[in-house]
Amino acid sequence: MLRKIEAKVLIVDDLPENLLALRSLIQSEDRTLFQASSADEALSLLLEHEFALAILDVKMPGMNGFELAELMRGTEKTKHIPIIFVSAVGRDMDYAFRGYESGAVDFLHKPLSPFEVRSKVSMFVDLYRHRKALSMQLEVVEAARREQEALLTELRETQAELQKAVKMRDVFMSIASHELRTPLNGLILDVQLRRLRLEQGRMDAFSADKLREMITRDERQIRSLSRLIDDMLDVSRIRTGKLSVRPEPGDLGVLAGNVVESLAAQFTSTGSHVDLQVDGPAPVMMDEFRIEQVLANLLTNALRYGDGKPVSVRVRTEGEKVRAEVRDQGIGISEADQRRVFEQFERVSSADAPQGLGLGLFISEQIVQAHGGRIELSSRLGEGSCFSVVLPRRS
Template sequence: MLRKIEAKVLIVDDLPENLLALRSLIQSDDRTLFQASSADEALSLMLEHEFALAILDVKMPGMNGFELAELMRGTEKTRHIPIIFVSAVGRDMDYAFKGYESGAVDFLHKPLSPFEVRSKVSMFVELYRHRKALSQQLEVLEAARREQEALLTELRETQAELQKAVQMRDSFMSIASHELRTPLNGLILDVQLRKLRLEQGRTDAFTPDKLHEMIARDERQIRSLSRLIDDMLDVSRIRTGKLSVIPQPGDLGVLAGNVVEGLAAQFASQGNHIDLQVDGPAPVMMDEFRIEQVLANLLTNALRYGGGKPVLVRVSSEGETVRAEVRDQGMGISEADQRRVFEQFERVCDAGVAQGLGLGLFISEQIVQAHGGRIELSSRLGEGSCFSVLLPRRV
């Protein structure tokens, strides 16, 4: 593995014969040799290549070897290159100290000993290779550490999502059982009461007027159960990508009028009413059943949270968009809750008001998006809410 790491050695001397002599001594298949005849040429090469070792002649015209070494130590890219000086001066201690202060790691004295030259160069080349191998291993370990951290973060996020899913499931089961039980209990009590009266022979309890009242009450409870079941089925269809939307040419204003007419009695029974305003034709491509479902959900929410005050429905065209607004004058929704109410199983609870499975707005948004539109919400606490359904205008 170490042999595969390229090692470059730089020889610097102003005399060609010295360069040739050094080259012949240290030439080997396991290293690449570069040579320079001046300090400037050497610096240029060092800035371009990464060297395992630099062999510098001390005495050169212009910048000598010591000065070049000091310059190398002051430059980030070259400061870690080991330097061996080649000197014809004897083994004078002051001379050696000056060399080591300049950054030398060793000296070669002339006349050169071939064995000494080869052994020292080989040692520094091997040291370089070991350092590079260690550096590469550290890089691999660091990359593995980062990858492990990323995986750990992903696992934590997945765990948090799973915990949230479990909490949502538990919350849904609790809400669903309560919401389904409410109309079902009404039906059960009514059936038991009728059965008791029949057993008592009280046929006077089944006059035409009272029968009509019983049937109307049963229908309300059945519709409530049916709506809850439909919502759960729609969520399942959305998750599996099987929500059926079949757009046909239609007028959003006409559809809004039909929905308002169908809910008028329910509003009246609670002492409330709906104001409808349609500003001209509102042609769109829509699945009438699904958009009716959206408008009915928005109006039901307005009745539920509108504080008993009138609800306004307005349909208008704005350029390439048709808008249907449902505006109430109720408690409003805080800015923090305005995105949350479109999520599954989320309900705005205030002053004990919280009904349904928390699926209506989630389903409505998915239906409108399937039509290429969007739902917008504008609300302030204490000032009511305005939900707007925006669909592309049909040309």
């Protein structure tokens, strides 16, 4: 394996015969030799390649070997390359100290000893290969560690998602069973009461006025059940990516007027009323059934949490956007809860308001986003809320 690691050796000398002599001594199939006849040429090679060893002649015209070594030590790419100086000077200690201060790891003295040259070069090449092999092994270990950490993080996230899913399922079952039972119990009690009166022969309980009252009450309970079931079906469609949206040209102001008109009786029955303001045409591409569902949900919430005070609806164009605002003067939503209310099964706490499944705003936001729009919320506790449906303007 070590032999497969490429090792490059640089030899620098201004005399061609010295380069040839060094090359003949150290060339081998397991290493690649580069040579330079000047410090400038050597620097170009050093910046282009990664070398296991540099063998520098001390005395060269221009920049000498010591100066080249000092420059190498001051450069990030080359500061760790081992340097062997080749010198014709004897083993003078001052000369050696200067070489080591310049960054040398060893010296070769002329006349060169073939055995000494080959031994030292082989030693530094082997050290380089061992260091590279260790670095590669460390990289493999580090990559494995990162992969394990990523898998562990993924497992933790999956576990958290599963725990959240289980919790949501439990919450859903608890809320759904309670919310579905309320209208269903009403229907069951009415049916039982009618059967009892029939068995008692009390036909006066089925006069035209009382029958109309019974039918109205039954329709209200059935609508409540249908709404809860539709919400659950819509959540299932959203989760599977099968929410059906078929946009067609329409006017958001006209649609808002129709929704307000359809809910007017509910507002009147609670002693509240709704004001509608449409500032001119509001052309959009929309699935009218789905956007009506969104506006109806926002108006129903405004009625539910509006504290019996007037609710206002305003539709206007803003450049390339069309905005429909539903504003109430009720209990408001705290800043901390304003993102939460768009999540599944999340509801604003209110002692006086019916709770529901907590799916309306979640479904509404998904519908609006499917139209390329968004829902904005502005609210303060005790000062009411303003929900805005913002859709692209149809050109």
